[in-house]
Amino acid sequence: xxxxxxxxxxxxxxxxxxxxxxxxxxxxxxxxxxxxxxxxxxxxxxxxxxxxxxxxxxxxxxxxxxxxxxxxxxxxxxxxxxxxxxxxxxxxxxxxxxxxxxxxxxxxxxxxxxxxxxxxxxxxxxxxxxxxxxxxxxxxxxxxxxxxxxxxxxxxxxxxxxxxxxxxxxxxxxxxxxxxxxxxxxxxxxxxxxxxxxxx
Amino acid sequence: xxxxxxxxxxxxxxxxxxxxxxxxxxxxxxxxxxxxxxxxxxxxxxxxxxxxxxxxxxxxxxxxxxxxxxxxxxxxxxxxxxxxxxxxxxxxxxxxxxxxxxxxxxxxxxxxxxxxxxxxxxxxxxxxxxxxxxxxxxxxxxxxxxxxxxxxxxxxxxxxxxxxxxxxxxxxxxxxxxxxxxxxxxxxxxxxxxxxxxxxxxxxxxxxxxxxxxxxxxxxxxxxxxxxxxxxxxxxxxxxxxxxxxxxxxxxxxxxxxxxxxxxxxxxxxxxxxxxxxxxxxxxxxxxxxxxxxxxxxxxxxxxxxxxxxxxxxxxxxxxxxxxxxxxxxxxxxxxxxxxxxxxxxxxxxxxxxxxxxxxxxxxxxxxxxxxxxxxxxxxxxxxxx
Numbered sequence: 001x002x003x004x005x006x007x008x009x010x011x012x013x014x015x016x017x018x019x020x021x022x023x024x025x026x027x028x029x030x031x032x033x034x035x036x037x038x039x040x041x042x043x044x045x046x047x048x049x050x051x052x053x054x055x056x057x058x059x060x061x062x063x064x065x066x067x068x069x070x071x072x073x074x075x076x077x078x079x080x081x082x083x084x085x086x087x088x089x090x091x092x093x094x095x096x097x098x099x100x101x102x103x104x105x106x107x108x109x110x111x112x113x114x115x116x117x118x119x120x121x122x123x124x125x126x127x128x129x130x131x132x133x134x135x136x137x138x139x140x141x142x143x144x145x146x147x148x149x150x151x152x153x154x155x156x157x158x159x160x161x162x163x164x165x166x167x168x169x170x171x172x173x174x175x176x177x178x179x180x181x182x183x184x185x186x187x188x189x190x191x192x193x194x195x196x197x198x199x200x
Numbered sequence: 201x202x203x204x205x206x207x208x209x210x211x212x213x214x215x216x217x218x219x220x221x222x223x224x225x226x227x228x229x230x231x232x233x234x235x236x237x238x239x240x241x242x243x244x245x246x247x248x249x250x251x252x253x254x255x256x257x258x259x260x261x262x263x264x265x266x267x268x269x270x271x272x273x274x275x276x277x278x279x280x281x282x283x284x285x286x287x288x289x290x291x292x293x294x295x296x297x298x299x300x301x302x303x304x305x306x307x308x309x310x311x312x313x314x315x316x317x318x319x320x321x322x323x324x325x326x327x328x329x330x331x332x333x334x335x336x337x338x339x340x341x342x343x344x345x346x347x348x349x350x351x352x353x354x355x356x357x358x359x360x361x362x363x364x365x366x367x368x369x370x371x372x373x374x375x376x377x378x379x380x381x382x383x384x385x386x387x388x389x390x391x392x393x394x395x396x397x398x399x400x401x402x403x404x405x406x407x408x409x410x411x412x413x414x415x416x417x418x419x420x421x422x423x424x425x426x427x428x429x430x431x432x433x434x435x436x437x438x439x440x441x442x443x444x445x446x447x448x449x450x451x452x453x454x455x456x457x458x459x460x461x462x463x464x465x466x467x468x469x470x471x472x473x474x475x476x477x478x479x480x481x482x483x484x485x486x487x488x489x490x491x492x493x494x495x496x497x498x499x500x501x502x503x504x505x506x507x508x509x510x511x512x513x514x515x516x517x518x519x520x521x522x523x524x525x526x527x528x529x530x531x532x533x534x535x536x537x538x539x540x541x542x543x544x545x546x547x548x549x550x551x552x553x554x555x556x557x558x559x560x561x562x563x564x565x566x567x568x569x570x571x572x573x574x575x576x577x578x579x580x581x582x583x584x585x586x
Contacts, residue, residue, distance in 0.1 A: 002237065003237045003240075003241065033312075033365060037312070037358070037362060040358050044355075056342060056343060056344050056348075057343070057344050057347070060344045060347050060348050060350075060351040061347075061351070063351040063352065063354065063355065064347075064350060064351035064354050067354065067355055067358065068351060068354020068355060068357070068387070069354070069384070071358065072354070072357050072358055072361070072380055072384060073384075075358065075361050075365075075380075076361065076377065076380055076381070079361065079364075079365055079373065079376070079377060080377070129343070130343030132343075133343065133344065133404060
């Protein structure tokens with residue numbers, strides 16, 4: 001076994017251990033903030049696995065999308081509603097844990113069976129390496145065009161939904177004086193939302 | 201070599217076909233009776249250590265420049281006694297931070313508090329991987345190139361949020377949240393303006409991007425073909441570095457020092473180092489993307505042709521390499537100078553103005569810029585890299 005092969009093996013073992021233990025931590029830790037940060041670590045380790053598979057573009061995209069966008073927004077949301085309070089006790093928590101643990105175990109068994117039963121071609125097809133970026137682009141705009149465009153529609157729907165939810169509470173009348181508020185003012189962030197009361 | 205692309209095993213820093221530093225280095229050690237693998241292993245850390253050293257020296261120079269230029273802008277003298285013209289002052293600052301007590305607040309979260317600054321610094325240093333100082337003078341010419349920098353710089357907000365949260369201080373938390381919001385909103389126009397450049401050079405690799413600009417020297421630099429993209433990139437880079445006019449995350453009048461409030465000693469130094477390395481890195485990348493990178497205003501190939509010297513003779517190679525390094529650093533430091541001047545002459549924007557600028561102005565403009573670039577590329581394929 002030469003140097004690069006053993007490096008590859010060690011990297012794989014370390015990354016796999018990080019992914020498995022990190023995911024367990026995400027699910028089992030009591031503190032939600034720790035879970036969120038650990039999730040970022042797991043995403044990074046998955047990006048490392050992509051690197052090992054010689055898919056550097058996918059690895060970079062994984063870091064950009066999952067760590068840089070998804071995980072940051074999750075942490076952002078947790079911190080915006082940051083209240084250090086104990087969770088209310090949930091009814092039948094033990095039963096719920098048992099059920100979800102059973103579902104996860106069944107899933108694991110299924111995947112394990114797939115892994116063992118599938119006749120894998122070893123060694124796999126040669127990696128395209130640096131060309132991968134172009135090939136992904138070609139596929140996205142030819143035979144995978146429909147899913148690609150559908151994903152954009154999905155994102156647009158999510159965005160409109162978010163705006164509708166965020167815009168729900170528009171003040172119709174001033175809390176202090178009871179006068180109607182000029183709705184046009186809400187767009188102008190430089191001017192105060194409520195009418196100036198210092199004059200009266 | 202196996203097919204594995206890890207950052208470590210791909211490290212190559214050679215000077216083209218004429219002078220091959222890696223080859224001669226490993227040859228020397230094989231001459232001493234070591235196996236080729238061990239010799240290669242000994243070579244691997246060298247380019248990385250060199251770049252790390254260059255980054256730290258770059259920071260020291262920038263800190264000195266910042267102190268001197270700010271002094272000049274305010275009609276002071278600035279540091280004077282530590283070395284000639286105070287050049288050793290940054291070193292003294294660093295030493296002071298090194299020996300200061302490392303305080304962790306009593307109610308803070310010790311683990312996250314320590315991890316935060318590390319997460320801020322490491323991605324920035326890793327991004328130096330793709331900065332080319334010459335044709336073959338970079339640690340790794342990875343195919344994803346500039347995309348690697350964009351994705352690595354997106355890790356930083358996690359470290360900022362982490363340290364803001366772990367400090368258990370409302371100013372820190374607000375600073376961390378602001379930093380994350382700012383970083384997310386300015387990453388998009390930044391990436392879109394990079395995309396326009398990538399579209400023109402048909403490659404993500406920084407080496408290809410520079411080569412595409414150096415056809416006829418000064419006139420073929422991207423700044424003439426992408427003036428809007430250049431401005432967008434520069435504004436966004438300043439915002440990503442949290443430099444004034446965009447230093448809201450640490451606005452000292454409002455937030456004490458933002459996410460850095462509770463930090464002292466070496467952990468504070470890591471933030472400090474990270475922000476300055478990031479500034480130098482951004483300046484280097486502006487010069488790579490828009491100002492021709494290592495290119496001399498008149499192509500070196502023309503000069504060597506006129507002088508009748510072959511391009512692959514060792515002397516010409518060494519001169520070309522040095523000119524490349526000097527040009528890259530010179531362009532970057534001109535931009536750093538501009539950033540420092542901006543810091544000491546502009547007022548800070550408000551948070552709503554910052555977000556308005558990012559989402560309602562820079563984002564549409566950069567989208568239009570991308571569209572126009574695509575149209576120009578189709579219409580004038582000669583000038584816009586068809």
